[in-house]
Amino acid sequence: MTGTFIGMPAFPAAAKEAVGNEVLRANLRRATHTIRDKRARAVAELADWDRLRAAGKAVKDHTLRHLDRYLLELEEAVTAAGGVVHWAADAEEANRIVTGLVLATGEREVVKVKSMATQEIGLNEALEAAGIAAYETDLAELIVQLGHDRPSHILVPAIHRNRAEIRDVFAAEMGAWGRPAPEGLGDDPRELAEAARLHLREKFLRAKVAVSGANFMVAETGTLVVFESEGNGRMCLTLPDTLISVVGIEKVVPTFRDLEIFLQTLPRSSTAERMNPYTSMWTGLGPSKGADGDGPSDFHLVLLDNGRTDTLADEVGRQALRCIRCSACLNVCPVYERAGGHAYGSVYPGPIGAILSPQLRGTGSEIDASLPYASTLCGACYEVCPVAIDIPEVLVHLRERVVQGGPVTREGIRVRIRPARGHAAERAAMRAARRLLDHPGALRAGERLLARARRLRPRRLPGPGRAWTDSRALPELPAEPFRDWWARERGERERPDRAQQDRGEPDRERPDRGEPDRGGRA
Amino acid sequence: MRVALFVTCVNDALYPRTGIAVVRLLERLGVEVDFPAAQSCCGQPQYNTGYRYETEPLVRRTAAAFEGYAYVVTPSGSCAAMIREHYPRIGRKAAAEGRGGELAEAAASLGPRVYELTEFLVDVLGVTDVGAYFPHTVTYHPSCHGLRGLGLGDRPRRLLAAVKGLELVELPGAEECCGFGGTFSVKNPDLSAAMGGDKAGSAAATGADFLCGADNSCLAHLDGILRRRGAPLRTLHLAEILAATEEEPPA
């Protein structure tokens, strides 16, 4: 019954397991609270944080408003600097382009810089299908890849794993991918990092092709920017001959100067660092054009749409495209902290995932229709977001889309979608409630009925109410509603015309209740 | 000064004591209180679940019920936030859908006149010591819509700190959501219970006699968990503490 009545969606079911997993909850709690507190301190250091946040929002909004123009400007600049620009409408096209480019080099392996865009399109799987091995070089990403796992956090994809688990993964899996883990590997973080370093070094020195994403693209200069903190990205961006970058079209900013905002807000929001450890910037092939062997001699930029233009068409939802993937909203989210990243069924977990996935993928599937409800609307995400995305506002907007249907843009065409399945009973209940609430006479009768039922207060409710009483006692019902107390104690002051009309009937007889009011909680 | 009380549907039906406390408190402070009987629900549960069209009649009803009052006072941060923050959005969307500016006008007229109780006391009446007496240890949970939506800041805590006999103890992790979230509590019951359990646990660990809040829906959720666990800690709306005096302790 619960399932049909409230359209019991996929997120709650997926989250149930995580909620019950004590180890996972402890891992996540420790990790998110640590970074949450550090971020708050790092942000508090800046007296002009609010202005930086407003500026970041303004730059992004402006760029999105003129996205067509800035993308063309970017293409021109990248091309002029010796790069090749490709346009990919969706994941399939992007994968086809990248696979083709790699195959054309004759290579059968690539090293990868951590990138959300390539995860979004499932590039590693596509490359594998074409006989190309893709090696993740970010430490956490490596842990996920070696563990045949899925990422659960934007910035720390292995946040759900503890040291002992990582040790086991390294010891068991590294050998199959390259240099095995040292004998007798322990779970000291330094030892683990050293094992990864040795394993990866072999890949860096051998690889001829690298695949990356980018945090920003500068339209004016054609410069791409990658933020990272391990140095693996710098290796991938400079050592191989061919560099292929897959970047969402919303990552463009107009001018080089605009970066000054994000160079301040992104590190503080994501890792609580004042300055980002490794910020790599490159402009096409650079002045040397790779001639002296400095940097790649071949650079391709794949601009990815994959639902972004459709998202841009929605006036409320488009603000999600301002996201700079700092993951502050995940770290502060009480739901993410308890549900874990996997429950969100997407490479974008947490609050941003809850508004991004149902827009990029649509609300057709069970998981995507449930994501807008994966929040209490507590607003902590909005408060920390460095580009001021009002995530609760978008969540409610997408909830409307789920239960009411309405206009959306799909592949550039405006269509009306029907409400998602499984909400019929809820809709009927909402309608009935509204009718009751819009007729105070009926409401008052209902309240009295409730008051009369107070002695029946059951421990557990049947049907949808079970979801409440499974873990909570029901409130004690009061002897009378407030409006009855008012009518008796203060009612004589009411203007008779209004009172008459609103209360329906001038009802004065009520069951004798002895004492005035014993309801409530205390 | 005359104000209209917007008691909210939850308080009307389940927590009349809170409404009564607001009336007594305001009257004690020399304010004349009206209760426009045409009021019902602000539409927050419908709106937050995605049923914007079902919310519209309630926007109209609420705006009409409080027409002509310069001050509308409500003992619920989330309902105040609903009217101030979301009514204008509902109006804008209706206008964008070509259904005229009537809802937007209703929202624009009502919003600025709505005050959450602690805002009204501190900002309009300019009082923090309301002459209350409550000889108990209290910890305060600032509900999200009051804290982040309305920006109530330290108003509730300042009011509590001025209550005679009251000892205020810090609630660790106070700013974290309690996990109620309206229909979230039944759509995501496991998460809601886990969040509520953690909040109830840290509240109980303070050793306070009462967990105080300014939103009875969050308190109903926490109280339900505390009772189910058999914890001695009780929840109480801020208004009931502020209304309490030596002569008239809370029921």
Ligand code: SF4
């Ligand atoms: S939505 Fe905001 S807080 Fe969340 S990842 Fe994006 S930029 Fe960061």
